[in-house]
Amino acid sequence: MKRIDCRGLACPKPVIMTKKELDSMINGEVEVIVDxxxxxxxxxxxxxxxxxEYSISEDSEGIHVIIKKTxxxxxxxxxxxxxxxxxxxxDCFGHGDDVLGRTLMKSYIYSLTEVxxxxxxxxxxxxxxxxxxxxxxxxxxxxxxxxxxxxxxSCGTCLNFYNLSDKLKIGxxxxxxxxxxxxxxxxxxIKI
Amino acid sequence: xxxxxxxxESTNFAIQAESVLKSRNLNIQIIPTPREITLSCxxxxxxxxxxxNEIDELVKLGKIRIKEVYKYVKDEVxxxxxxxx
Numbered sequence: 001m002k003r004i005d006c007r008g009l010a011c012p013k014p015v016i017m018t019k020k021e022l023d024s025m026i027n028g029e030v031e032v033i034v035d036x037x038x039x040x041x042x043x044x045x046x047x048x049x050x051x052x053e054y055s056i057s058e059d060s061e062g063i064h065v066i067i068k069k070t071x072x073x074x075x076x077x078x079x080x081x082x083x084x085x086x087x088x089x090x091d092c093f094g095h096g097d098d099v100l101g102r103t104l105m106k107s108y109i110y111s112l113t114e115v116x117x118x119x120x121x122x123x124x125x126x127x128x129x130x131x132x133x134x135x136x137x138x139x140x141x142x143x144x145x146x147x148x149x150x151x152x153x154s155c156g157t158c159l160n161f162y163n164l165s166d167k168l169k170i171g172x173x174x175x176x177x178x179x180x181x182x183x184x185x186x187x188x189x190i191k192i
Numbered sequence: 193x194x195x196x197x198x199x200x201e202s203t204n205f206a207i208q209a210e211s212v213l214k215s216r217n218l219n220i221q222i223i224p225t226p227r228e229i230t231l232s233c234x235x236x237x238x239x240x241x242x243x244x245n246e247i248d249e250l251v252k253l254g255k256i257r258i259k260e261v262y263k264y265v266k267d268e269v270x271x272x273x274x275x276x277x
Binding site: 099100103104106107108110111137140141 | 206222235
C-alpha cells in the first residue's frame with residue numbers, strides 16, 4: 001500500500017498529493033497520514049466525490065486516512081459508459097446562412113454514423129423535426145444510426161406545430177417529460 | 193459497397209452541385225470531406241459509383257464544377273482511390 005505522509009503540510013497540499021496518487025493508479029489503496037481535522041475532512045470528501053471506500057483511524061502518529069480505489073466506482077466514467085444525448089433544435093447547424101446551415105447539418109449527421117463512439121439518444125425539437133420527417137435529406141444516415149443502436153426521438157408538440165405528425169419517417173414521438181428525463185440521465189447533453 | 197466521393201473547390205460549388213444532382217433525382221449525400229483527402233473543413237458529395245457517368249456529363253456541360261472524384265469502398269477496411277482528375 002502506498003503511504004503518503006502529509007503531516008505538517010498546509011491545506012490543500014494533502015488533497016492535491018492524494019488526488020495525484022489516486023489518479024496515477026488503476027486500483028489499490030493509499031494511506032495518507034495527516035495531523036489536523038481539516039485535512040481529514042477534505043480527504044473524506046475527496047474519497048466520497050470519487051465514490052471510493054475509505055476508513056479513518058487515529059493513533060499517536062496522527063490521523064490515518066485509507067482510501068481504496070476500485071475501478072468500477074471511479075466517477076470518471078469510462079468512455080464507453082458515457083451517456084451522450086444530442087438535442088437537435090434546428091434543421092440548420094449554427095447561425096448565419098441557412099443554406100450553409102442545412103448543408104452543415106447533413107454533414108454533421110452523416111459524421112455521427114461514421115464515428116466509433118455513438119450518442120445514446122438523438123432528440124429532435126423545434127425545426128429539428130424537419131430532419132426526421134418526409135423530405136429530409138438525412139433519413140438514410142438516421143436509419144443507419146438507429147441500426148447502430150441510437151435512440152431517435154422527435155418532439156410531438158413540434159411535429160404537430162409544423163403539421164408533420166403523419167410524416168414522421170424515423171424513430172418515435174416523444175414528449176417534453178421524456179426529453180427532460182433523457183437529458184437529466186445523460187452524462188453529457190450536447191445542444192445543436 | 194462502392195461509392196464515389198466528389199470534392200469541390202468551394203462550399204458554394206458543393207451546395208450548387210447538390211441542388212443540380214438532386215433535381216436529376218440522383219441519390220446523393222452531403223458528407224464532410226474525409227480527413228484522408230483533406231484536413232480542411234470541406235464538404236463533399238457521396239453517391240453510388242453508377243452515377244459517375246452522369247456527373248462527368250454534367251461537368252462537361254458546365255452545370256457543376258468539381259475538384260476531384262475518389263472511389264470509396266466501404267467494407268471492413270475503407271479505401272479511397274482517386275479517379276478524377
